[in-house]
Amino acid sequence: MRFDLVDLRLFRLVAEAGSITAGAERAGLALASASARLRGMEAALGVALLARHRRGVATTTAGEALLRHARLVLDQMERLRGDMGAFAKGLRGEVRLLANTAATTEFLPGPLAAFLAAEPQVDVVLAERPSRVVAEALCAGQADLGVVADHVDRTGLESRPFRVDRLVLVVPGGHALARRHGPVPFAMVTGESCIGLSEGSALQAHLEAQAARLGVRLRYRVRVPSFEAVCRLVAGGAGLGVVSETAARRWPRGPALRHAALADPWATRQLRLCARRFDELPAHAQALAAALAGSA
Known part of the structure; x- marks a missing residue:
């Protein structure tokens, strides 16, 4: 052999x-x-x-x-x-990192850029997965590090705080929900025409699961690959969307687009950096974990 x-x-x-x-x-x-x-x-x-x-x-x-x-x-x-x-x-080191949508698009690019610039011999393989799948992959040894929402079962894993992620509703300025005061229950969104994220998006799978718990299915006008594209389409009057608050802040409130907090408890999530055991990771993976935790 x-x-x-x-x-x-x-x-x-x-x-x-x-x-x-x-x-x-x-x-x-x-x-x-x-x-x-x-x-x-x-x-x-x-x-x-x-x-x-x-x-x-x-x-x-x-x-x-x-x-x-x-x-x-x-x-x-x-x-x-x-x-x-x-x-x-x-020899080059490689770190396998899995993360949910918000972490992948909003919170990881900055600290990853700083780490990769400082460590030219280390590569990072980053993939977007739902939090539950990230935790399962870590337990199975299919990844070195992962970022998950705190609601997911982390039995068998060590974790450190990473970021707080809040999901918000973005609506066209002329929509009735734009005139509503205070947080909006997700149940009020499920009957509307939505702009969704692309097939395979971890966040979209999470939203669909929440809709299923309410006994409904989300109705999409179109599905697009990024928070920015969702906001552009909502601002154009195509439908409603749910995005990370950090993405919504890049689109100031105005006549074309408004955003409001979601009232549901699951819409505010503590993101956690996870590994099976941080002290058993290769040295370059430990360095990345330290860099990400230090940026929290």
Whole structure:
């Protein structure tokens, strides 16, 4: 059985992405080379590691076992790279960071920019996920760090305060809700035409879950990729939207757009930086955790 670290990292990336093409791209390998490596691993072991289907791949039982070992080996290598950085100038560290929508778009870019500028040998792989999925991925060893809302179950994780995120309603200036005084219950929004965030947005999934608890479904006019796009469309009179308060503040109240606090308790969330154990992270991941916690 002859595996190298490139094989193990490729297999982990393919398994986590559910796609050989996406995994190869993340690994910086040509698709043909990645496919050959995966076939070689299966031939060496004499078992199928991936079940291939039209939409991608899934790990077999043997593949799941290999994935667990690959994560352990790669995590140990990351620790080695961090701890022995002075003797390994050619090695680069990588931190896997997952976060919800507000953290990804509003709160992480600033401290990440400062950290990456100060640490040129460290790369950060940032992905947006719902808070529940972030916590599950951390527990499963699929990420080093995560930012989650405080309502999510964090059993098995350590956490530190990061930011307070408040969700607000943005409405066209001529809408009836623009004339309402005080916070607006989310139930009053669910019957309106909405501007939503794109499919896969962690915040939009959170809002849809809150609507489902009220027994309704949100009705979208259009779905767009950013808070800024939501505000632009709302200001143009296309519908209502829910965005992070920090994004809404970039659009001053005026004739075209108004914003109001949501009355529901879940609309104000303490975001927390999480890891399985901060002191067991590789040195460069610990440095990023310290930088993010220090920026809170």
